[in-house]
Amino acid sequence: MECALGTPVEFGLRMRPGIVSAGRVPEDRDVVSLVAAAREGDRGAFGRLYERYARMVHGILLGRVPVADVEDLVQDVFVRAMRQVHTLRDVNCFGGWLATVARNRANDYHRRSVELVEFTEDAPSQAPEKRRSSGAADDAAAILGVIRGLPEAYRETLILRLVEGMTGPEIAERTGLTAGSVRVNLHRGMQMLREKLGTKP
Numbered sequence: 001m002e003c004a005l006g007t008p009v010e011f012g013l014r015m016r017p018g019i020v021s022a023g024r025v026p027e028d029r030d031v032v033s034l035v036a037a038a039r040e041g042d043r044g045a046f047g048r049l050y051e052r053y054a055r056m057v058h059g060i061l062l063g064r065v066p067v068a069d070v071e072d073l074v075q076d077v078f079v080r081a082m083r084q085v086h087t088l089r090d091v092n093c094f095g096g097w098l099a100t101v102a103r104n105r106a107n108d109y110h111r112r113s114v115e116l117v118e119f120t121e122d123a124p125s126q127a128p129e130k131r132r133s134s135g136a137a138d139d140a141a142a143i144l145g146v147i148r149g150l151p152e153a154y155r156e157t158l159i160l161r162l163v164e165g166m167t168g169p170e171i172a173e174r175t176g177l178t179a180g181s182v183r184v185n186l187h188r189g190m191q192m193l194r195e196k197l198g199t200k201p
Contacts (some may be wrong), residue, residue: 035091038082043089046082053095056174057102059160063148064106073109077102121141144156146196154189158180 031052039047057077061070081101088097147158160166160175168186172179 033089035085035088035094038085039091040089043082046078046085049094050078053098053174055164055166056095056099056160058172059164059166060099060102060156061106062144062163063152063155063159064103067144069109073105077105080105083141093176095174099175107172111169143193143197147193149196150189150192153181153185154192157185158189158193 031049032138034045038049054074058070058074061073061077065073077098081098084101088094120182144159147155147162149155150158156175157171157177160171161168166174168182169179171177172182175182177185
């Protein structure tokens with residue numbers, strides 16, 4: 001599908017689950033100038049923002065949609081964001097705004113899925129995900145499944161921390177949450193995860 005505004009792939013970036021393969025990630029002080037340039041239509045600046053925020057968007061989507069669809073939706077979120085970045089009132093709030101775009105895209109995904117099921121007579125309840133043969137991969141998938149069953153606030157911060165490898169301060173800065181909220185969500189989320197997995201702290 002061709003998009004006049006470009007896609008993150010056109011920016012020369014390649015995405016693997018939870019990993020961005022690209023050059024130096026922009027530092028905090030660069031972000032405001034990159035957002036301002038992106039609002040003026042600078043694709044290169046938007047590509048640099050993709051480098052910085054792709055893991056966050058991936059993590060948010062991973063907690064909300066089937067794993068097989070996450071990669072395509074990451075790309076879709078950034079295409080939408082590029083089209084809508086001119087509507088952002090405060091460039092300092094880009095991370096929180098982008099997180100909202102990702103959450104809304106996940107909600108749209110589920111809304112459309114419900115519509116398809118309603119209008120399809122013989123629709124399967126859900127396509128089964130391919131199982132991996134590796135024991136470690138099965139364990140990781142099982143743990144991810146447990147995390148995905150936690151309340152939204154805990155699920156999102158745990159996936160960003162444990163799957164995407166982001167630190168607490170990174171999660172706060174990029175999602176627009178306060179550092180205190182992130183700490184509480186991680187602490188309570190880990191407690192709930194341990195309880196569900198039957199492990200001790």
